Amino acid sequence: MRSRIILACAEGASNVDVATELGVHLSTVGKWRRRFLKLRLDGLIDEQRPGRPPSIALDRVEDVVVTTLEQTPRNATHWSRKSMAERSGLSKSTIGRIWRDFGLKPHRADTFKLSTDPQFIEKVVDVVGLYHNPPERAVVLCVDEKSQIQALDRSQPVLPMMPGMPERRTHDYHRNGITSLFAAFNIADGTVIGQLHRQHRATEFRKFLTTIDKTVPTDLDIHLICDNYGTHKTPAIRAWLARHPRFHMHFTPTGSSWINQVERWFGYLTEQKIRRGAHKSVRSLEADIRAWITDWNNNPRPFIWTKTAEEILESLARFCRRISGAGH
Structure with a gap:
């Protein structure tokens, strides 16, 4: 200017x-x-401004940042404020301030998994294409099983939340059995078709397919987005699908559950009902899950998928370039 x-x-x-x-x-x-x-x-050029000059030289700040990114302490897997302060000669508060300024959090580590599916690109394009451009006169359902949901009851009564004190519960619990939830999430309106079984074999999956067939109007095709679990591809399932030509299967890439929208819905169910629930029997657990699904379907909320297949593939390519030895 x-x-x-x-x-x-x-x-x-x-x-x-x-x-x-x-x-x-x-x-x-x-x-x-x-x-x-x-x-x-x-x-x-700006004139000299009033105020105390920086007390830490830029080369010392650079040294802290580079060391944090490229080295680890001798007897630990990551730096702490104390160990970095001892190495650099700066105070712990100064190390914390430098890390905050540069967005560094050595104590945190997220997880990831890269798919090795040889048809990864084709499957991503197929599934994301259904999200953005679903076929006419058809319903697209994201299908999966949440297996081995445990009916857990705490060994002692839960202490309720009070002002200044969170809810408290014992770390140990009694196991009272398990159940499995088969769910089909409608990407258009967010409604869910759910069915509970004590096992999750191909037999139960075939029963769930029959439930979907009876629930969805007969004049609509049905596109199912599933993972590569073995029960989805057995001869019995393939034979059932051959007798029901309106069903079309679309498989997500191996190790890529993030692309299946029903997994996000399972996350809501786990967070809001299962994780902190207490159930003395499998029957009470199943009753709670059915009630939660009914309540969800009274006010369904579809998820909005925004990224295109090209954006996803480019993002993964950038990620791979940052990983040494990731190959092609």
Whole structure:
């Protein structure tokens, strides 16, 4: 902006005209014009500002950042504020401030898994294509099983939340059996078809397919997005699908459950009902799950898939380039 002011003034424009053209205050034009006439280019540089100069040299800050990113302490897997302070000679509060400024969190580590499916690209394009452009006169359902849901009852009564004190529960519990939930999430309206079974074999999956067939209007095709679990591909399932031609199977890439929207719905169920629930029997657990699904379907909420297949593949390519030895 300072350079534009000087160049405009050099063309003979008045201060008023320059201020109007560049959208700045008239006094701003006058200030930098006077500075330039007196000191030339040096006049456009900021003057020394009041205040205490930085107490830490930039090379020491750089050393902390580079060491955090490229090295580990001798007897630990990651740096702590204390260990970095001892290495660098800076205070722990200073290390914490540097890490915050550069967004470094050595104590945190997230997990990831790269799919090795040879048909990864084709499957991503297929599934994401259904999300963005579902077929006409068809319903798209994301299907999966949440297996071995445990009916857990705490060994002692839960202490309820009080002002200034969170809810508290014992770390140990009694196991009272397991159940499995088969679910089909409708990507268009967010409704869910659910069915509970004590086992999760191909037999139970075939029963669930029959339930879907009876639930979805007969004039609609059904596109199912599933993972590569063995029960989805047995001869009995393939034979059933052959007798029901309106069913079309679409498989997600191996190790890529994130692309199946029903997994996100399972997350809601786990967080809101299962994780902190207490159930003295499998029957009470199943009753709670059925009630939760009914409540969800009274006010269903579809998920909005925004990324295209091309954006997903490019994002994964960038991620792979950051990983040493990831191959192609």
